[in-house]
Amino acid sequence: MNLMINTSECPIETVIHVLGGKWKPRICRHLIESTKRFSDLEKLIPAVSQKMLTQHLRDLEREGVIERTIHPVVPPKVEYALSDYGKTFIPVLEVMSIWGQNHIERKPEEPAS
Amino acid sequence: MNLMINTSECPIETVIHVLGGKWKPRICRHLIESTKRFSDLEKLIPAVSQKMLTQHLRDLEREGVIERTIHPVVPPKVEYALSDYGKTFIPVLEVMSIWGQNHIERKPEEPAS
DNA sequence: TCAACCCCTTACTTTTAAGTTAGTGCATTA
DNA sequence: TAATGCACTAACTTAAAAGTAAGGGGTTGA
Numbered sequence A, B: 001m002n003l004m005i006n007t008s009e010c011p012i013e014t015v016i017h018v019l020g021g022k023w024k025p026r027i028c029r030h031l032i033e034s035t036k037r038f039s040d041l042e043k044l045i046p047a048v049s050q051k052m053l054t055q056h057l058r059d060l061e062r063e064g065v066i067e068r069t070i071h072p073v074v075p076p077k078v079e080y081a082l083s084d085y086g087k088t089f090i091p092v093l094e095v096m097s098i099w100g101q102n103h104i105e106r107k108p109e110e111p112a113s
Numbered sequence C: 001t002c003a004a005c006c007c008c009t010t011a012c013t014t015t016t017a018a019g020t021t022a023g024t025g026c027a028t029t030a
Numbered sequence D: 001t002a003a004t005g006c007a008c009t010a011a012c013t014t015a016a017a018a019g020t021a022a023g024g025g026g027t028t029g030a
Helices: A011-019 A024-033 A038-044 A050-062 A090-106 B011-019 B024-033 B038-044 B050-062 B090-106
Strands: A066-071 A077-082 B066-071 B077-082
Touching: A011 A024, A011 B011, A011 B024, A011 B090, A024 A038, A024 A050, A024 A066, A024 A077, A024 A090, A024 B011, A038 A050, A038 A077, A050 A066, A090 B011, A090 B090, B011 B024, B024 B038, B024 B050, B024 B066, B024 B077, B024 B090, B038 B050, B038 B077, B050 B066
Parallel strands: none
Antiparallel strands: A066 A077, B066 B077
């Protein structure tokens, strides 16, 4: 339904399932900073389409990682924030982030010849 | 070339890039246990095709996470093992695994009505 | 009256990942 | 002689994810 992984057994795949959409890591990073509304995220991630942003926000909400709050005003105001449960995800993201950072720096990879 | 992520900036995406193929988490988990040869992995992951297994092993090798050793015998013997660098990945996988485990257990999700 | 803002949804197309099937080469075993 | 094991590769098909374009609904501001 979402990525490509039948999640029913491997916990690592589960994490990838939760985080594995093209924009989800970025969305999470912004929401770790602070609550954001839809239009904020659009500005922060200019390359994402509305469809994809909506879809990935819904996915993260379904997983319980983020919360969506609708303020019934006009024009509509919808805020997205990490849930308490989502906050338990922060350390995981941090560990990944540190390794990823190091991996990027390590990369230059030997030039040909 | 591999998953779907232009990795050039977000370290979390980098980790997902390294690990984000359908069979990579499973491959890594088996190699954390011990060195395995191609046919071992085929047996351990019966659903994977040779093509996908080869491809994902190559990907992981390219990222420096695993090492491929060819023993020039007949029939061929090729062993795959975590590299020293790959071992730095283990703690990341563990943190992911713990959160993932918890997430799976949490899941049952409220029944309708 | 007309556009603008906000947060979407729907239908459709393109791109990317994964799967399927067949074949290779050499040596041992039956 | 033929079949088997090993570790692949190549060509092709299917499925899944992402992208594109358009519209909607209600209110405010020009």
